Amino acid sequence: MHAHRWLHAGGFAAATALFGIALFVLLGVAASTIARGNAKARMFHETKEQMIAQSDLILNTLLLCRTIFPAGDNGTGWHVPYPATPADGTVASLTCPGQGTASIWSGDARAMAPRRLPGFSAWRYVNDTASVRISATVTAAGAAYYQDLLDAVAAKVGPAHAVRSGDTLTITLIQ
Numbered sequence: 001m002h003a004h005r006w007l008h009a010g011g012f013a014a015a016t017a018l019f020g021i022a023l024f025v026l027l028g029v030a031a032s033t034i035a036r037g038n039a040k041a042r043m044f045h046e047t048k049e050q051m052i053a054q055s056d057l058i059l060n061t062l063l064l065c066r067t068i069f070p071a072g073d074n075g076t077g078w079h080v081p082y083p084a085t086p087a088d089g090t091v092a093s094l095t096c097p098g099q100g101t102a103s104i105w106s107g108d109a110r111a112m113a114p115r116r117l118p119g120f121s122a123w124r125y126v127n128d129t130a131s132v133r134i135s136a137t138v139t140a141a142g143a144a145y146y147q148d149l150l151d152a153v154a155a156k157v158g159p160a161h162a163v164r165s166g167d168t169l170t171i172t173l174i175q
Contacts, residue, residue, distance in 0.1 A: 042102040044149060047117060051136065051153045052168075054114035058091055058123065058134055059173045061111060065096035065104055072098030078129050079174060091134060119146055132174040138167040 028044060057155040064079040066072070074097040092113040101132035105113040112156035116122045121137040138146040150169040154162040162171045 010156075044145075044152070047119075048149055048152045048156065050117055051120075051149075052156055053057060054123065055118075055134060055153075055157065055171050056082070056174075057111055057114055058125075061104055062132070069096050069098030070121050072096060074127065076127065079127050082127055082132050082174060083125070084124060085127050089124045091125045094125060101129070118141075130175075131172045133170055133172045135168050135170040137169075141167050143167075 062082055065083065070081065073080045074082065076084045081097060083094040083096060086095070092103075092105070093097075095101055096104050103113075105111065114123055116150075117136070119139055121139060124135045124137075126133050127137075136150075138150070140146060147164065147167065150164040153169055154164050157171055162169060164170075
């Protein structure tokens with residue numbers, strides 16, 4: 001009878017230990033899921049803020065270009081004090097009208113060209129009869145996460161200036 005109690009007590013202890021281990025594993029999985037969710041939310045917010053800051057930097061650099069070279073003429077006939085659309089279409093290739101061939105991003109008071117954000121193309125630039133605008137396109141086409149991110153940036157910039165169409169966000173800087 002003593003042996004039976006010991007086996008019964010041992011079985012209870014083993015069951016309790018297994019329950020404790022299972023609970024510990026379950027809590028670990030839950031904590032890991034929460035941490036992943038928080039990291040994803042933090043990355044979403046940081047990328048959104050970086051995109052907004054980069055678009056502001058581009059706009060301010062264009063305005064500085066216009067201020068430093070008020071007589072600049074891009075030779076296109078539209079939005080003449082602002083850079084013409086560069087051959088490769090990227091923001092990194094912009095030159096101020098009136099500055100010659102030097103990059104808009106060079107000089108004492110200039111910032112560096114915005115870096116390409118993970119998951120997106122480099123910023124593109126267009127100066128045509130309609131407007132001066134920039135755009136960024138998701139490199140993982142159709143990814144809902146990135147489309148939601150572009151929607152959040154467009155909402156923050158404002159519907160009068162920013163719109164998402166498919167996997168591309170376009171921000172109109174000057175009309």
